[in-house]
Amino acid sequence: MKIEDNIETFNSLVKRQGFVWGPSPEIYGGLAGFYSYGPAGMALKNNIISLFRKELRALGFSEVECPIVTPEIVWEASGHLERFIDPVIKCKKCESIFRADKFLKEQMPDAMIDGLSFKEMEVLIKSNSLTCPECDSEFDKIEDYNLMLKTNVGAGNTAYLRPETATTTYLLFNRLSQVLRKQYPLKVFQYGKAFRNEISPRQGVLRMRSFDQFELQMFISKEQEYNLEDFNDIKHNKLPLLDWRLQDKNIAIPNQIDLEDAIEKKILKKPAYAYCLYLSYFLISKLGYPDEVIRFRQHSPNEKAHYADDAWDLEVNTTQFGWVEICGIHDRTDYDLKRHGKYSKQNFEVSMDTNPSIKEIPQILEIAYGIDRIIYTLLETNFNVEDKRINLKLSKNVAPNQVAVFPLVKNKEKIRLLAKKIHRGLLQNLIYSYYDESGSIGKRYRRQDELGTPYCVTIDYDSLEDSTVTIRERDTMTQIRIDISEIPMTIKNGLPKIKE
RNA sequence: GCGCUCAUGGUCUAGAGGUAGGAUUUUGGGUUUCCAACCCAAAUACCCGGGUUCGAAUCCCGGUGGGCGCACCA
Known part of the structure; x- marks a missing residue:
């Protein structure tokens, strides 16, 4: 059977395999701009989120969660009501x-x-x-x-569903400052829903009315912005930067540029902001995008949001929608805390210097990911049609199933029982394993290829004799025979490369 | 929101004033010693509401949703 290598095949795969469904609720005809995640999509999303959480913990970030419903004054202060x-x-x-x-x-x-x-x-x-x-x-x-x-909340008090999570994080500044022991820059992130009443949402999950944000914030002093220790460790990394002057000249190819160079050439002003660009890329690089689909694009001065001093988007090149923003990195200056200080009559001036008599309102650097856009672009850029099969080349870091376990045939009870036992063992080892015994072995491999499962383990007649199984790698379809006890290690490290 | 256009099983589609056909999928069974094999049996659909008509999935109107163009997208 021939499989067409086109976007229609991809779009149907997304629905068929339970990644994304909608507009929801489908049985009532749907409401534009609202989508649901099926089991595969949800597993992918959870894997991305837990990967981010793990990396951020290592970098000294703390997590918070705030209410979605917010009183009007918050958005008056933030400037959103006006804008x-x-x-x-x-x-x-x-x-x-x-x-x-x-x-x-x-x-x-x-x-x-x-x-x-x-x-x-x-x-x-x-x-x-x-x-x-x-x-x-x-x-x-x-x-x-x-x-x-x-x-409305209670007896007619006007409230809003937050249009971004960032602002709700800023409202915690006092508390965070205290609990993080005034170790500036404060590093905090929040993951959650935000809502925008788009006039006419299009492009599926790319412009939803209810969407997931994952936003990192650094509360930082003016001095630290130009002298951040973390920057020194990463300053020689190169990022694909397309600044707005290049865009002005209609150049679409970004420069691969060393971050220290970018500062010297005044493409970027502040080392701390450059660090944020790096950090945004660092997390994304864990997810398995091909290198050539990623770029940073700077906002032109009139494209920037009302709060931003500098703004770059991390973009992914897609077949269906062109360059798509998956992350915005904003230098929000002291705008937010100044405004919230004024409207709430709080004093957000703190001493961030070695000299305790100098007080200032912290600057905020923000890294805002759109999780739904990450999921869409990751699926699309990892989608491949090969000879008679769909291969979703998801990284094993994020694939919905890390491994699938099959009995070679289902009418041999001993083989089935051993397969199920191995499957349960893997689950106990905290490896996301999926058991399947229906259909021919080839069909089961194809099913997993479509879900992006990196490895399949098959239990056959020899397994009963010598406790070995075959493990098959998705991308190369090569198989090796290993001992049952070696399965977790092999999944972790990959198959040994076969010398040619 | 406007204009054009489209809407048929889970997915992809054929058809068209007389109640739906295929492919794939799914389920049960058989067969099977590794890449969508085969055999048997079964399941599942005309977006929603109204109108015209003896009869509407088909024609008309409205709604909802999708695509494209315009507008919108801090």
């Missing part, structure tokens, strides 16, 4: 929609638009008899389109 609510005008006749402020700026380049209230903008539209550019009809009154999902 996430767009004034929108709709044509009475053709129902075309425009951003009121943008529309006015276009129509009246000389007028001061910023800071006008909805009423004032309406007056301006009326008094200048501005009409719909599509059909020349009148506009309806201005409405707000809120990118944050709103809800």
Whole structure:
């Protein structure tokens, strides 16, 4: 049977094998922008998260978790309320929609638009008899389109589902400072759901209304930003950097550049920020992307978020959607703590220097991963159609099943029992093993190839005699015979390379 | 949100005013000493609501969802 090597085959695999389903709830027709993970997708996600957790613990990061529902004032302080609510005008006749402020700026380049209230903008539209550019009809009154999902708490208190996890982490600054014993920079991360009421979500899991963020924060002093010890250990690593000046010249190929060089050449300002770029790449590099699909792209000055001094995206090149942002690295300066200090009437000035009399509001460096985007891009870039088989070349660090165990035939009870015993033994060894006895042996290998399982162990007649089994490697399909006791080690270290 | 277009088993699809066919998948059984083999048996579908019609999965309207273009995407 011929398997087409195209994106349709990939998209159907994602559904068939239970990685991602949706829009959910499918039985009711679905709601755009909401997806569910099936067993394989969830296993993959859990593996990614626990890998990140393990690495971050080694790097001195601590984890927190905050509520999703947040009072209005938080987003007033953070600036999201202002920036996430767009004034929108709709044509009475053709129902075309425009951003009121943008529309006015276009129509009246000389007028001061910023800071006008909805009423004032309406007056301006009326008094200048501005009409719909599509059909020349009148506009309806201005409405707000809120990118944050709103809800009520208790007796009608307005609250919002957080549009990012980062801000909720910042609200813990006092507590964190204390419990992490003022060892600056404070290194913290939070993993959890965030919500955005996208106007028209598209591109599947890449732009969801409910999505998973995994966000690292460093609370750091101005001095440390230019003099971070951790930077020295990694400063000679090279990263594929595409700064905005290159993009301005329509260059799409990033420079592989040594981080110390990047600082000297003023592509990057601060060593601590350069360290964040490195760190973002370091975690991603554990997941098994091919090298050539990764780049860092700097935001142009007018693309940056309202809080950012510098911003780069870690992007992955996909077949279906081109370059996709999987991680944003932001220099948020002291913007957030300044604002939250002001709105909450707290004092966030702390002494971070050796001189205790010098106090300052910490700077924040942020590394924000979109987990759903990682899952999508990882699946797509690892998807391969080979001669008559689909091979999902997931790294063994993250594959849903680390190993599958098969009895060669299912009608020989002794072989079955031994296979099941080996399977249970592997599970007890904390190895994610999957047992399968249905269908021919070849079919079972193919099933696991589609799930990205790196190894398959088969128990045959010889196994009953000498306690050996065959172990098969997914990518090469080579098999060797090993003792049952050697299975865990072989899964960990891989098959010995066969000399040619 | 607008315009165009599409929606059939888990997946991929054929068909079309008279209630659905294939491939694959799944399940049970047989066979099988290592890469989607074979044999037997079975299971599963016309997105939702309304209208036209003797009869609608098919035609019409609306909704929902997908794709493309525009807008949006801090």
